[in-house]
Structures are given as structure tokens and as C-alpha cells.
Amino acid sequence: MNKSIVFLMVILWLAQGLYAQTYRKDLPDIAISKDVSLHFISPEPIQYVDISTHAIAGDLPLKNVLRLKIVPDSVTHFALTGSVAGIVTVVGESFIAQYNLRYTEGQAFTVPSQVNILPEHTRPLDVPGIALTSKEMQDFAMRILQQPAESTLRKAKAFGIQAKLNHVYTAGDHIFLDITYYNKSNLSYQIDEQRFKIEDKKITKATNVQSVEITPVWQLYPNTAFKKQYRNIYVLKKATFPGNKVLNIELTEKQISGRVLTLKLKYDDLLKADAF
Missing domain, CATH: 2.60.40 (Immunoglobulin-like)
Structure with missing residues (x-):
């Protein structure tokens, strides 16, 4: 087999291992696209966020808003793993919520730009030091x-x-x-x-x-x-x-x-x- 083909297969295999993400059937699916920033709206100030992949960047422009955006150089890697992009975890003052992120090539008007964190998507937490929530x-x-x-x-x-x-x-x-x-x-x-x-x-x-x-x-x-x-x-x-x-x-x-x-x-x- 041509050495260059073998080398390319190894690179693809390593990339799949690096970007492969766990998919949990018990979590809601949220679509994310390269052209649209995804905003999670929390009913409480957000205390902690975890994104299971470096291919998606996040920040908190407001205390109760989480903004996610796909890193431009990472778009090509989602083609290797299918639509599974990762899992995002959002922790408020009294709850934890998790979502599956699914990459889509859909048009901007078909991809949600904001998601409200609903009670049915959360689990209660007992956070030390917070007797009353905001x-x-x-x-x-x-x-x-x-x-x-x-x-x-x-x-x-x-x-x-x-x-x-x-x-x-x-x-x-x-x-x-x-x-x-x-x-x-x-x-x-x-x-x-x-x-x-x-x-x-x-x-x-x-x-x-x-x-x-x-x-x-x-x-x-x-x-x-x-x-x-x-x-x-x-x-x-x-x-x-x-x-x-x-x-x-x-x-x-x-x-x-x-x-x-x-x-x-x-x-x-x-x-x-x-x-x-």
C-alpha cells in the first residue's frame, strides 16, 4: 500500500479519536452550526460551564447567557465524527443541565440561535453557600x-x-x-x-x-x-x-x-x- 495513503489513514484515525464525542440518549439534542452563535438562556446566573470539546468555544456575555460558537478550523473535523459535536454542561445556582450538541450544515434560518433552559431539562443541586437563589x-x-x-x-x-x-x-x-x-x-x-x-x-x-x-x-x-x-x-x-x-x-x-x-x-x- 502506498505509504502516503497509509499515513493519511493514520491521520484520519487519530483525528477521529481526538474529536469523537460521547452521545447520551437521555439528554436533549441541540443543533449547532458554523454560521450561527448558539445562546443558552438561564433562569439563574450561570456558575459553571463545561464543554466536552475544544472544537466549540464558549463565553458568558451576560451572567445568565452562555454563548457557543464552533471554532472555524474545527468545522472539517465534524465530517469525520458525523453530527455528534459534544456535550455542554450548564450549572446555575440551584440546577445542572446537560445537552447533546449536534453539528448541522443547515441554513442559518433553520438552526436555533437561542435555547431556553427549561425546568424539565434540569436537575436540582444543593450548592454550598447559596441559601437563596437570585x-x-x-x-x-x-x-x-x-x-x-x-x-x-x-x-x-x-x-x-x-x-x-x-x-x-x-x-x-x-x-x-x-x-x-x-x-x-x-x-x-x-x-x-x-x-x-x-x-x-x-x-x-x-x-x-x-x-x-x-x-x-x-x-x-x-x-x-x-x-x-x-x-x-x-x-x-x-x-x-x-x-x-x-x-x-x-x-x-x-x-x-x-x-x-x-x-x-x-x-x-x-x-x-x-x-x-
Whole structure:
């Protein structure tokens, strides 16, 4: 047999072994084409992704969107293995989903460009450190927003800006703070940052100030500018602090104006929180 033919057969055999993919009959089939990017839409932020082949590249353009695209140089190799392109695994905050990827030469308008990850395609997970999923937090937050912001648990005002703590709720190991900001001035308030800090209730010049900053694990809306009113829901992990300290919620405006407003919460405010 001609040596060149033998060499070519060996190369083809090695390529088949390199690109051969496992096909699982228990998984849904999703078509993928060289001309169309495939987007998986997750109901939760995606925590982890595994693609069983280097012939397909993936990235996360958004926290709940996985984008897959065939590597151009790999298209010819799919002809060796048939339509099986690999398996993609997507892990959310509370689920895992897997799909068979099938390569197709179909026209762009016949190949799906997006796939919604449906409940029937997932299996539940118990992920350490995630007591509530983002979807559950959003559901709780929307329920809070349905209640009028008529009650005032705490308030503060300065420089024409007023802050009101409307409600405090707990769910699991999380605290939900419902806060409304009002702008009484004619200047739009451009939010620079919002910080949550446990600090001493009374500060004197001779006192060493001890401050512990807490980062919200989730909030309903991103910080932005507001002209007259701004209401948001912030979620914190449960924390305890003594009676001589307070939880300061500091709202800072972008320079040059730089107006700062601090809303002070006592630990007693958190103890009286309603539960979902």
C-alpha cells in the first residue's frame, strides 16, 4: 500500500479519536452550526460551564447567557465524527443541565440561535453557600415593592436628599431592606456608591473608630441617577452587632457636588423584621 495513503489513514484515525464525542440518549439534542452563535438562556446566573470539546468555544456575555460558537478550523473535523459535536454542561445556582450538541450544515434560518433552559431539562443541586437563589430574591423583592412605602422605620435627610427605610424582611439567612430616596432639590443625584457599614453609634475624637463593611449579596436595581425618587431593595447576609453600634447606609454622590447621606439602622430594627 502506498505509504502516503497509509499515513493519511493514520491521520484520519487519530483525528477521529481526538474529536469523537460521547452521545447520551437521555439528554436533549441541540443543533449547532458554523454560521450561527448558539445562546443558552438561564433562569439563574450561570456558575459553571463545561464543554466536552475544544472544537466549540464558549463565553458568558451576560451572567445568565452562555454563548457557543464552533471554532472555524474545527468545522472539517465534524465530517469525520458525523453530527455528534459534544456535550455542554450548564450549572446555575440551584440546577445542572446537560445537552447533546449536534453539528448541522443547515441554513442559518433553520438552526436555533437561542435555547431556553427549561425546568424539565434540569436537575436540582444543593450548592454550598447559596441559601437563596437570585430568582427567589427577585420574587421576594417584587412582593415587597407591591406594598406601599407609607410606613417609615428610619429616616435621614441632608442637602435636599431624604432617605426612608420602608420595610425590613427576613428570608432564610438574608435580610431585605426596602429603602426610598427622595430628591427635594432641582439637581439630579448621580449615585457614586452605596456602602453598608457597622460602626460605633457615638464617635469621639479620642475613640478609635471600628468599621466593618458589609457588601450586599444582591440588589433589585443597579445604582443609577435619580431626579425625584429612587426606591430599591437590598439583600444582606444576616449579621449581629452590639447595641453600641449601628448599621450605617451611606449614599455618596459623584463629584463635583459630592452630597453624602447616611441612614442609621439600629440592631433592634433588624430584630423586628417581618418574615416571609
